[in-house]
Amino acid sequence: MTRTKAMAWAGGVSYLLLAGLLVGAAPRASGTVHGVGALMAASLLAGVARRRPLPALAMALFGSTAVVAGTPSSLHESPAVSYQGEFLSYVAVDLILGFIVATCVRRAALAAVAVSFAVQLVVVGAFAQGDNLAVSGVIALLAMSASCIAGLLIRERREHAVALRSQEVAEAVTAERLRIARELHDMVAHSIGIIAIQAGVGSRVIETRPAEAREALRAIETTSRETLSGLRRTLVSLRRAERGVSASEKSSRLAPAPGLADLGRLAAATADAGVRVDVCRTGDERPLPADIDLSAYRIVQEALTNVVRHAGTGHCRVTIDYGNEDLSVEVVDDGRGSTGSGSGHGFGIIGMRERVGLLGGRLSAGRRPEGGFRVAARLPLPARAGVPVETR
Incomplete structure (x- = not known):
C-alpha cells in the first residue's frame, strides 16, 4: 500500500515537471501542441486522483494554468485558434472535477467546482483577446458543466445501487427471521403441547396409577430431548460464521433435519398425547x-x-x-x-x-x-x- 501511494504521488510530481518542461523547452510551439502535451501528461495524475482527488485537482489547475500562461497567444495562430488549442489542457481539470462530483461529499464537490470555475474564468479573462473572450468563456463553462453533470449522474446511479443493495439485504434478513420463526414455532409448539398434555396426565394419575405416570414422564423426557436437539441444530446453523469451522463440519456434527421419513416417530409421539x-x-x-x-x-x-x-x-x-x-x-x-x-x-x-x-x-x-x-x-x-x- 505504501509503495502504491508513493508511486501515485511520484506521478503527480512528474506531471508538474512535464507541464513546466512543455513551457520551458518549447516556447515557440503553438498552443495546440502545448494543450495536447499537457492533456497527455495529466494521465500521470490518475493515481493521485483515486486517493486524493482534491490535491489532484489543485495540481491539474496549476499545471494547466502554467501551460496557458506560458504559451504565446499570437505566434503562429489567430487568437481564437490559439486559445482553443491551449484550452485542451483544462480538459484534465474537468475530468478530475467530474470524478470529485461523483465520489466526494457534496460540500467538497461544491468547493471544487467553485474554485475550478473561478480559476478558469480568470485565465480566460486574462489570456483571451477581443471577441474571443465570450466564446472562450462559453466553451470553458460548457466543458465544466458537462463534466459536473456526468459526475452527478454517476453519483446518483451509485447511490441508487447502494439503496437497492441495502433493500435486498433488509429483505433477506426479514426472510431469514421469518424462516427461523417458523422453524422454532413448528418445532417447539408441537413438543410443548405434547409435554403439557403428558404432564397433566402424570399429575392426575401419579398416586393412583404410578405406572402410567412413569410412562408420561418418559414421554416428556423423550420429547424434551428431541426438542433440545432441534433447537441446538437451529442455533448452530445461525452460528455458521464461527471462525475456523466450515458449514460441512458443523452439519456433520448435527442430526439431519426431519422429513417425511420421520412421520412414524411423530405419529407415535402424538399417540402418546x-x-x-x-x-x-x-x-x-x-x-x-x-x-x-x-x-x-x-x-x-x-x-x-x-x-x-x-x-x-x-x-x-x-x-x-x-x-x-x-x-x-x-x-x-x-x-x-x-x-x-x-x-x-x-x-x-x-x-x-x-x-x-x-x-x-x-x-x-x-x-x-x-x-x-x-x-x-x-x-x-x-x-x-x-x-x-x-x-x-
Missing part, C-alpha cells in the same frame, strides 16, 4: 428435495399440534400422495373443528401458508361440512430425472 394418527402413503414414494421434505413434515407436525390442542378428538388421518408433478399432504380429523382461521391460536396456519407460498404451492385449511378440520397442501415437485419426454 392421546391422539391416534393413521398415516397413509400413496403414489410412487421416492426421495424428495430437502426443502420440500422438511416443509411437508412441518405442515403435518403443525396440523397434528392443532389436533392435539383444539380438536378434542382421539383420532386423525394423515395422507401423503407422491404425484408426478406435486406432493399432496392432507391432515383430517373428526373433532370439533377450529374457532377461526388460525390466527386466534397463534401463527401455526400462517406459518404453513408461508412455507407453501415459498415453494409455489397451495394450502387450504378449514372446517369440513361433515365435521372436523382439514388441512391440505399441494407442493410442486421438480421434474424427475430419467422420465421420457413425449415428442412429436
Whole structure:
C-alpha cells in the first residue's frame, strides 16, 4: 500500500515537471501542441486522483494554468485558434472535477467546482483577446458543466445501487427471521403441547396409577430431548460464521433435519398425547428435495399440534400422495373443528401458508361440512430425472 501511494504521488510530481518542461523547452510551439502535451501528461495524475482527488485537482489547475500562461497567444495562430488549442489542457481539470462530483461529499464537490470555475474564468479573462473572450468563456463553462453533470449522474446511479443493495439485504434478513420463526414455532409448539398434555396426565394419575405416570414422564423426557436437539441444530446453523469451522463440519456434527421419513416417530409421539394418527402413503414414494421434505413434515407436525390442542378428538388421518408433478399432504380429523382461521391460536396456519407460498404451492385449511378440520397442501415437485419426454 505504501509503495502504491508513493508511486501515485511520484506521478503527480512528474506531471508538474512535464507541464513546466512543455513551457520551458518549447516556447515557440503553438498552443495546440502545448494543450495536447499537457492533456497527455495529466494521465500521470490518475493515481493521485483515486486517493486524493482534491490535491489532484489543485495540481491539474496549476499545471494547466502554467501551460496557458506560458504559451504565446499570437505566434503562429489567430487568437481564437490559439486559445482553443491551449484550452485542451483544462480538459484534465474537468475530468478530475467530474470524478470529485461523483465520489466526494457534496460540500467538497461544491468547493471544487467553485474554485475550478473561478480559476478558469480568470485565465480566460486574462489570456483571451477581443471577441474571443465570450466564446472562450462559453466553451470553458460548457466543458465544466458537462463534466459536473456526468459526475452527478454517476453519483446518483451509485447511490441508487447502494439503496437497492441495502433493500435486498433488509429483505433477506426479514426472510431469514421469518424462516427461523417458523422453524422454532413448528418445532417447539408441537413438543410443548405434547409435554403439557403428558404432564397433566402424570399429575392426575401419579398416586393412583404410578405406572402410567412413569410412562408420561418418559414421554416428556423423550420429547424434551428431541426438542433440545432441534433447537441446538437451529442455533448452530445461525452460528455458521464461527471462525475456523466450515458449514460441512458443523452439519456433520448435527442430526439431519426431519422429513417425511420421520412421520412414524411423530405419529407415535402424538399417540402418546392421546391422539391416534393413521398415516397413509400413496403414489410412487421416492426421495424428495430437502426443502420440500422438511416443509411437508412441518405442515403435518403443525396440523397434528392443532389436533392435539383444539380438536378434542382421539383420532386423525394423515395422507401423503407422491404425484408426478406435486406432493399432496392432507391432515383430517373428526373433532370439533377450529374457532377461526388460525390466527386466534397463534401463527401455526400462517406459518404453513408461508412455507407453501415459498415453494409455489397451495394450502387450504378449514372446517369440513361433515365435521372436523382439514388441512391440505399441494407442493410442486421438480421434474424427475430419467422420465421420457413425449415428442412429436
